[in-house]
Amino acid sequence: xxxxxxxxxxNDFPVLHQLVNGHPLNYLDSGATSQNPISVMEAEQEYxxxxxxxxxxxxxxxxxxxxxxxxxxxxxxxSFVGAPENSIVWTSNATEGVNLVxxxxxxxxxxxxxxxxxxxxxxxxxxxxxxxMEHHSNLIPWQQLALRTGATLRFIPVLDDGTLDLSAxxxxxxxxxxxxxxxxxxNVVGTINPIAELVQLAHxxxxxxxxxxxxxxxxxxxxxxxxxxxxxxxxxxxxxGPTGIGVLYGKAELLADMPPFLTGGSMITTVDMQTAxxxxxxxxxxxxxxxxxxxxxxxSAVDYLDHTGMGRIRAREAELxxxxxxxxxxxxxxxxxxxxxxxxxxxxxxxxVAGVHAHDVGQFLDEAGIAVRVGHHCAQPLHxxxxxxASTRASTYLYTTDDEVDQFLAVLAEVAPFFGVSR
Amino acid sequence: xxxxxxxxxxxxxxxxxAKSAHGAVPELxxxxxxxxxxxxxxxxxxxQVNTTCGDEVTVRVGLxxxxxxAEIDEFAWRGAGCSxxxxxxxxxxxxxxxTSVAESEAMLDLFREMLxxxxxxEPDEEVLGDAAAFAGVSKYPARVKCAMLPWVAFxxxxxxxx
Numbered sequence: 001x002x003x004x005x006x007x008x009x010x011n012d013f014p015v016l017h018q019l020v021n022g023h024p025l026n027y028l029d030s031g032a033t034s035q036n037p038i039s040v041m042e043a044e045q046e047y048x049x050x051x052x053x054x055x056x057x058x059x060x061x062x063x064x065x066x067x068x069x070x071x072x073x074x075x076x077x078x079s080f081v082g083a084p085e086n087s088i089v090w091t092s093n094a095t096e097g098v099n100l101v102x103x104x105x106x107x108x109x110x111x112x113x114x115x116x117x118x119x120x121x122x123x124x125x126x127x128x129x130x131x132x133m134e135h136h137s138n139l140i141p142w143q144q145l146a147l148r149t150g151a152t153l154r155f156i157p158v159l160d161d162g163t164l165d166l167s168a169x170x171x172x173x174x175x176x177x178x179x180x181x182x183x184x185x186x187n188v189v190g191t192i193n194p195i196a197e198l199v200q201l202a203h204x205x206x207x208x209x210x211x212x213x214x215x216x217x218x219x220x221x222x223x224x225x226x227x228x229x230x231x232x233x234x235x236x237x238x239x240x241g242p243t244g245i246g247v248l249y250g251k252a253e254l255l256a257d258m259p260p261f262l263t264g265g266s267m268i269t270t271v272d273m274q275t276a277x278x279x280x281x282x283x284x285x286x287x288x289x290x291x292x293x294x295x296x297x298x299x300s301a302v303d304y305l306d307h308t309g310m311g312r313i314r315a316r317e318a319e320l321x322x323x324x325x326x327x328x329x330x331x332x333x334x335x336x337x338x339x340x341x342x343x344x345x346x347x348x349x350x351x352x353v354a355g356v357h358a359h360d361v362g363q364f365l366d367e368a369g370i371a372v373r374v375g376h377h378c379a380q381p382l383h384x385x386x387x388x389x390a391s392t393r394a395s396t397y398l399y400t401t402d403d404e405v406d407q408f409l410a411v412l413a414e415v416a417p418f419f420g421v422s423r
Numbered sequence: 424x425x426x427x428x429x430x431x432x433x434x435x436x437x438x439x440x441a442k443s444a445h446g447a448v449p450e451l452x453x454x455x456x457x458x459x460x461x462x463x464x465x466x467x468x469x470x471q472v473n474t475t476c477g478d479e480v481t482v483r484v485g486l487x488x489x490x491x492x493a494e495i496d497e498f499a500w501r502g503a504g505c506s507x508x509x510x511x512x513x514x515x516x517x518x519x520x521x522t523s524v525a526e527s528e529a530m531l532d533l534f535r536e537m538l539x540x541x542x543x544x545e546p547d548e549e550v551l552g553d554a555a556a557f558a559g560v561s562k563y564p565a566r567v568k569c570a571m572l573p574w575v576a577f578x579x580x581x582x583x584x585x
Contacts, residue, residue, distance in 0.1 A: 021428070359476045359505035359569065360433075367429050375476045389477050389503055418429065419506065420438055 001316040003401070009308070010399050012037040023369025026404045031187055031215065031348050031395030032373050033237045036301070040240055043300035044293045055292055056266055056283065070292050073299035074282075077247060080302045081213075081232075082223030087255065089248040089282040090295055094214050095137040097233035097248035098181075100285060101210060102145040103261040105179075109149045113259025120258060122149040127176045129207070131193075132158040132385050133186050136378040138212040138233075142181050151178070158385050162189035162338030170201055177207040184216035184232075188379050188393065189338025190321060190345035192216065199228050208254070214238055218397070219317050219346045221310035224249050236294060241301035245294035248285070255281035262287040305398075313398050317347035320396040320405060324349040327409035333416045337386050347396035350377070353412070355421035358390035364418060365392070368411045432563060433506065436556040441506035446516030448499045451481045456583070460485050464497050469579035473568050478504030480512055482576035486584055491525035493584075500576070505569050507560060512573035514553045524581060530554070531574055538567045 010016055013035045018025050027035065047069070053062040055070045071085075078088045091097040107113060108120035122128070128142050132155050146153040154177075156169045164182075173180060180202040185192045195211065202209045211232040216222055218239035224232050231254070236245035250258070260267060260278055264287040269277040278284045305313065325341055328334050333354040338345070353361050362374035373393040376383045383389060394408050451468060458466040464485030472479045485497025498520040500512045519527040534554055537544045542562040546555035560570045 357476075357478075357505035357509075359478070359566075360507070363432070363563070363566065364429060367426055380477070419433070420442070 001312055001398070006316075006399065006401055010401075012039065012304075013399050014038065016399060020369040020371070021367050026368075026370040026407055028394040028396060028400070028404065028408055029371045029373050030218075030238070030397035030400070031346075031377075031393060033243070034218065034240050034397050035399065036242065036297075037240055037304050039304055040242065040297050040300045044242060044297040047293045047296050052293075055290055066292060070290065070295055073295040076299040076302050077295075080306065081217060081234075081247075081249065082225045083249050084225075084252060086280075086282060087249055087252045089250065089255070089285045090290060091233070091246040091248050092244055092291065093237075093246040094212070094233040094235040095141075095246070097231075097246055098137055098141045098210070098212075100248055100261040101231055101250070101258075102141040104258045104285075106145055106148045107259040107261070114257065116257040117259050122146075122151040122178060124150040125176060126151040126178045127154055127174070128152070129154050129156060129172055129177050129180045129202075131156040131164055131182050133162075133164065133189065133379065133382045134181065134183055135187055135212060135214070136380070137214075138181050138183060138210075139381070142179075156182075158382060162186075162386060163191055163343075164193055164198075166194065166197065169198060173201045173205050173207060175205050177202065177205050179208045179210060181210040181212070183212040183214075184222075185219065185346050186338070186379075186382075187215050187348070188350050188377050188382050188391070190348040190350070191338055192220070192344060192346065195227055195229065203228070215346060215348075218305075220314050230254055236298040236301065239298075239301055240304055241298035242294045245291050245298050247298075250281070252281065255285070258284075260284050260287065264288050266290075308398060316398060317396060318344055320347035320400055320402075321345040321349065323402060323405045324394060324396070324409075327405065328412065331409070331413045333421060334412065337388070337391055347400065348393065349395075350391040350393040351412070352388045352391050353415050353421075356415055356419045358392045360419060361392040361412070361415050364415050365408070365411055368407070370408055370411060372408070431559040432566070434556040434559060436553050437506060437510040440510035440513040440553065444509055444513040444516075446498055446500055446513060446520065447509075448501050451483055451499060451501045454483065460497060462496070463487070465489075465493075465584055466497065467580045467583035469576040469583070471572050471576040471579070473504070473508070473572050475565070475568065476505065478502070478508045478569060478572060480504065480508060480573045480576050482512070482515075482573055482580050484577065484580045484584070486524065491523065491528075493524045495519050495522055495524065495527060500573060502573065504572070507557075507566055507569040508572045511557065511570045514557070515573045515577055518552060518554055519577065527577075528581070531578055534574055535571065537561060538570055 053066040055067040078085045105120045108117040157165045208230040211229040213232045213234040217234040232249040237243040267287045335352045337350040358374040466485045468483035470481040480502035482500045486493040487496045546558045548555040
């Protein structure tokens, strides 16, 4: 991606063109939430101006039109991640997707659902495996599931260099393992985990694999079918889409046997006063009025990404990631969390500035118009493992310029001197 | 490029306190309710966390006597966090150690009022001492919590001894 192309892309993102504290906004927090191109905002507006109606109910023309675009959005997102349409469930966000599966499993453990749902029952003696680098979203729902069912939660440790201990993984995954929940790309160390290898290990012991794809789907070309994971979640707002929409992918044959999580309208076939029959997936998992405009807007975001080309975005972000890593490791007293140059990463780097707390680093950067994430980035166990309580994270996207990375690096280098940290 | 805004927020007093914190101890084991120290002081402590950034502070107080005139004869804290919260704990130590409960609560009210003022209150340095250096923080709503954290822990510990 040439400099001119990046500048052209930036023209599609109005929010980027503003001053913050007297400096041009340097938005390096796309790992937390990305910005929206005009086309995405227009898609949402166009829906409300021309097609707004309840989907999957009502027989009037507008309702039919709304249902059609809603389902077309599902098809767009499904094809973007290499998945069949009936394996894509809309959720409010990725976190809800994790909860959906974990509560569906606990409902199965209570004996709810069709007889076939018995395959998801968990109890004492069963093991759920996560990793030490998970975002809290892909950790706490599994902790809670273990607590509700009596299953044991185990984890694959992280090595000193911030990568997963794969030899330990081979030991930890065993015939008692029912599920492995793992992130595709780390939101802290930025590395891309060897999912194919982990899937092989997990499937060899008949465990299901649940992939947190929040940091990968926006940045890499993903084929979930080829990856052979059983479930995956990602969120719209990290991939140029709006907030309030997330995606759960589940293999169709698994979703078909799972009891619902949220229940109510629009997910049933016949209802009497004591019982109800449920629709097939994905509707079984989409109770209540859906996030229609958000789904359309997410599809529009996917079109934008597709048009730009995920291969080119991945290459561009690898470039930005390298620039970040080379830059931060050249600053005395700045420690990069995770592996250094030579390991492919998404365009993201978290650092610890010796003697200066992340919150102070973030404040100093903000004064120069630079927006970064500070804190534990919803990954306390990983920070603890790496020997820090908090870090400062810069994360890029397709609209990030080299100059922005360089400005970040220049201001980061001034942090320690300002706070009087001597070396 | 260091702006004057940064220097106003991070006054030298704050940076100094953050670097050599007064009253900080490496360990503060949990206390049983109704604990009394070897010196006969009624003790309580409180642990507070800033969920935004993970900063944490534990404050222990030991009172001689009871009621508003009871004297704060023991004060210790431990914590991990940003320079604002750590400096604030250090200043809190200097401010309340040896004062009466009534006096420290009055200081607490002043400090909180100043921090919530969004920069509109000119602090009285005569009264607040080093705590007045935190006036700049009040212009940064996201940081007010950092400065308040140890004071909130102190308040919660005192409340237990009511």
